[in-house]
Amino acid sequence: MSTALSTQIQLAQRPVGWPTPDDFQTAEVVYEAPATGEVRVRNEFVSVDPYMRGRMNDVRSYVPPFALGETITGGAIGRVVVSAAPELPVGTLVLHQHGWADVVQADASTFRAVPEVPGLSSSLRLHILGMTGLTAYVGLTAIAGLKPGDTVFVSGAAGAVGTAVGQIAKLLGAGRVIGSAGTPEKVALLTEKYGYDVAFNYKDGDVRAQLAAAAPEGIDVFFDNVGGDHLEAALDVFNDGGRAALCGAIAGYNTTDRTPGPDNLANIITRALTLKGFTLAAYLGLAPEFQEKMATWFAEGRIAYDETIVDGIENTVDAFLDMMRGANTGKMLVRIAPAEDAAETA
Known part of the structure; x- marks a missing residue:
């Protein structure tokens, strides 16, 4: 033995x-x-x-x-x-x-x-073939109800989930995908490898101003991995009927003080927005659907990681x-x- x-x-x-x-x-x-x-x-x-x-x-x-x-x-x-x-x-x-x-x-x-x-x-x-990819798929479909032609903003876009979200959003018919990342190299990677139409470095200045410049016609979907100033920025530029899939809030994970809330929450009411947090356990029933689609995309060479x-x-x-x-x-x-x-x- x-x-x-x-x-x-x-x-x-x-x-x-x-x-x-x-x-x-x-x-x-x-x-x-x-x-x-x-x-x-x-x-x-x-x-x-x-x-x-x-x-x-x-x-x-x-x-x-x-x-x-x-x-x-x-x-x-x-x-x-x-x-x-x-x-x-x-x-x-x-x-x-x-x-x-x-x-x-x-x-x-x-x-x-x-x-x-x-x-x-x-x-x-x-x-990409497991929980990370499934998280991106669930957030875009079951939570945010992505529609063809939607403009999508992804915070923390160069991470494991973010890189999956951008690609899957485009494959599901998003019209424009915008991402934030924390270095010039990551910003370049988003547009050159992961299919993002535009990306910005959140360390370069005010996130609200940068997102407004990147999304002059507003956004329809927000996939949030960061929270904090990124959520506040998204609330500024949401179109009427916008939907947010709140996946993470890494900006506050290591804080010792209470984080101030966004100053523009009234936009949820006036623009009829839907913000929904989620964890994957409740949506594992979508795994076979995701695996079928991902297998096809992978076989066609349409997935990067x-x-x-x-x-x-x-x-x-x-x-x-x-x-x-x-x-x-x-x-x-x-x-x-x-x-x-x-x-x-x-």
């Missing part, structure tokens, strides 16, 4: 303001041979995401906060290396939510087998902190080096 040593990243204390490395700790867990119905998985990629910052606070949210002294959960993809569950034999590629670890072991029901995509990295299942890769489970915290500071383009991922014992059997 085999044992395995797993390196895992845990929350040591709740961050106040911006997280620091001292808020995390590394633990080593020894797994004995899997019990009947369990599998051991060697991760290939681990995801770090903005929503994780909110779960580090002990506050009411749509999911419970991370517990202190426990491994941080979240999306990961890996391969079964030891199996005591016939439905997931050794070698099966699986998605799961066991999070920040190089090796995980649990009941087979907590893993989902996914097909290999020839010629593509398994990492794509953690973003970027990954920012950090190697080694020991660098997961650095990857997370860099992502929160906007150092990534596209999806930020931690790559786990293959293990010599990848072919173990129980």
Whole structure:
């Protein structure tokens, strides 16, 4: 029977303001041979995401906060290396939510087998082919009700979700897509690679003025990943009947003071606007529809993506902190080096 040593990243204390490395700790867990119905998985990629910052606070949210002294959960993809569950034999590629670890072991029901995509990295299942792409699709369709010809504004457009939103909006018939990003390089990438018609650097000046200049005829849809001044700017330029899909508010994730609300909320009334927040769990029924469309778009070569890769489970915290500071383009991922014992059997 085999044992395995797993390196895992845990929350040591709740961050106040911006997280620091001292808020995390590394633990080593020894797994004995899997019990009947369990599998051991060697991760290939681990995801770090903005929503994780909110779960580090002990506050009411749509999911419970991370517990202190426990491994941080979240999306990961890996391969079964030891199996005591016939439905997931050794070698099966699986998605799961066991999070920040190089090796995980649990009941087979907590893993989902996914097909290999020839010629593509398994990492794509953690973003454009997975929850990231689905988030963009749900926000544009089920939440914002995108219509052909709509003008769409996307905040935080160079991140994993934002790069997906711009492309999918165009593929669904949007007439014009506008994005914001935080560096000149990202701004250029939005228009040159991701199909945005215009983009601006929110650090160059007042966001309200920049968006007004970019959208002289107003916007119909706002896909918000940022909140704060971006939401306020969108409320200024919405056309009558505009719709907002509120996906994230990263501008306020690390604040220690209450953030002032927009000064133009009356526009919601006078322009008959609809602002709706969402989380993905309630819309997983749209996954088959999304997967069918995405498979077609991908096969036609109409989907672009970027990954920012950090190697080694020991660098997961650095990857997370860099992502929160906007150092990534596209999806930020931690790559786990293959293990010599990848072919173990129980």
